[in-house]
Amino acid sequence: MSQIPINTIEITERAASKVRKFAENEGKKPFALKVAVKGGGCSGLTYDLEIVDTPAENEKIIKQHGVEIRIPKKSFIFLAGTILDFSDGLNGKGFLFSNPNAKKSCGCGTSFSV
Amino acid sequence: MFSETFFVDFNRVKFLFQKGSDALDLLDRLSTNSVLELSEKGIKTTIVTDEKAKIIDVLNVWKINNNKLLLESNIENINKLISWINKFTIEEDSLIQKQEDFFKISIIGNDLNKLYEFIPLLKNTKKGNFIEFTISSKRFLIGKHELFNGLESIDFICLDGILSRERLKKMIFNIDIPEKTQEDFELFRIKNLIPKSGSEITDSYNPLDLGLERFIDFSKGCYVGQEVVARLDTYKKVQNIMHMIKVDDIDSNMRGTKITSSSGGYAIAISKKKFV
Numbered sequence: 001m002s003q004i005p006i007n008t009i010e011i012t013e014r015a016a017s018k019v020r021k022f023a024e025n026e027g028k029k030p031f032a033l034k035v036a037v038k039g040g041g042c043s044g045l046t047y048d049l050e051i052v053d054t055p056a057e058n059e060k061i062i063k064q065h066g067v068e069i070r071i072p073k074k075s076f077i078f079l080a081g082t083i084l085d086f087s088d089g090l091n092g093k094g095f096l097f098s099n100p101n102a103k104k105s106c107g108c109g110t111s112f113s114v
Numbered sequence: 115m116f117s118e119t120f121f122v123d124f125n126r127v128k129f130l131f132q133k134g135s136d137a138l139d140l141l142d143r144l145s146t147n148s149v150l151e152l153s154e155k156g157i158k159t160t161i162v163t164d165e166k167a168k169i170i171d172v173l174n175v176w177k178i179n180n181n182k183l184l185l186e187s188n189i190e191n192i193n194k195l196i197s198w199i200n201k202f203t204i205e206e207d208s209l210i211q212k213q214e215d216f217f218k219i220s221i222i223g224n225d226l227n228k229l230y231e232f233i234p235l236l237k238n239t240k241k242g243n244f245i246e247f248t249i250s251s252k253r254f255l256i257g258k259h260e261l262f263n264g265l266e267s268i269d270f271i272c273l274d275g276i277l278s279r280e281r282l283k284k285m286i287f288n289i290d291i292p293e294k295t296q297e298d299f300e301l302f303r304i305k306n307l308i309p310k311s312g313s314e315i316t317d318s319y320n321p322l323d324l325g326l327e328r329f330i331d332f333s334k335g336c337y338v339g340q341e342v343v344a345r346l347d348t349y350k351k352v353q354n355i356m357h358m359i360k361v362d363d364i365d366s367n368m369r370g371t372k373i374t375s376s377s378g379g380y381a382i383a384i385s386k387k388k389f390v
């Protein structure tokens with residue numbers, strides 16, 4: 001797994017393209033991708049993605065591949081250094097998180113523990 | 115067959131409000147039952163488990179409205195439950211508030227006609243629902259629910275201070291429903307295999323060890339401990355079984371058995387399945 005600086009998160013071109021498509025379908029322009037962490041799920045913490053159009057307070061903003069990513073600062077503690085990718089196709093798993101903070105992930109990959 | 119009707123003062127029950135637009139969603143992600151499906155004025159029992167599916171608490175959830183839940187915990191587990199919920203409250207709009215002066219009294223049994231004469235609204239209230247009711251200017255939630263073994267109960271929760279406790283007891287007594295003392299209820303509980311916090315409901319066991327399957331929704335999706343619960347159930351790997359035994363039948367050769375409660379010659383034991 002490639003490593004990225006721990007003060008940011010990265011989105012791959014493939015994932016960014018998918019996000020742009022979702023935003024277009026939702027008719028949101030301008031838009032941003034909110035990446036957050038919620039409590040719960042099999043391993044304790046769950047990733048949460050949302051296409052948003054209005055900024056909120058206390059968010060870290062990163063722009064990459066034409067997508068603005070907003071991360072609430074409390075969530076960023078758990079997400080620093082993460083790479084967001086997308087796995088397409090019949091056996092694809094959708095959005096994939098490679099999170100260096102995750103010590104354990106659940107079977108379906110949507111939740112993790114630190 | 116169960117025939118008597120009585121009331122009992124659950125003086126070890128403790129209450130919390132969980133408030134906020136994410137309260138229900140967060141609790142759903144932390145517990146075994148599908149509380150998201152709970153309708154307003156509904157009651158549901160759910161189990162909060164840790165990553166290894168060990169029990170943090172078994173609690174009744176009373177949904178006041180979409181942004182306000184009343185959680186019924188107990189003196190043994192309440193602080194652990196609060197810490198656990200707070201640990202997983204990250205961005206969520208969810209706030210926990212302990213309610214020190216609420217109390218609960220339950221009527222158990224089928225002879226409820228006099229109660230229905232006194233509170234007619236209760237007669238048509240369905241199991242798993244509650245009404246708000248005022249008795250002598252004190253606010254109560256009165257719900258039709260069940261004990262942890264499925265036995266039906268009518269639960270009174272007073273929201274207006276412990277001083278109303280004796281007044282409520284007197285009112286129930288006056289409609290010919292006697293009180294069961296704590297000692298007598300302990301024997302009743304053991305004979306009816308109702309697990310209790312601090313005795314059976316502890317972090318030594320998972321919900322399946324205690325036969326609490328009815329409070330697990332196996333199709334609801336992820337919650338903390340879900341993978342372990344699903345695996346134990348699917349592969350029939352539950353290690354323990356809870357059962358009632360007579361104290362006279364206990365002998366020193368009962369390998370893998372722990373007596374968790376005893377009263378009046380009866381006991382609840384949790385045994386390793388392979389030795390039973």
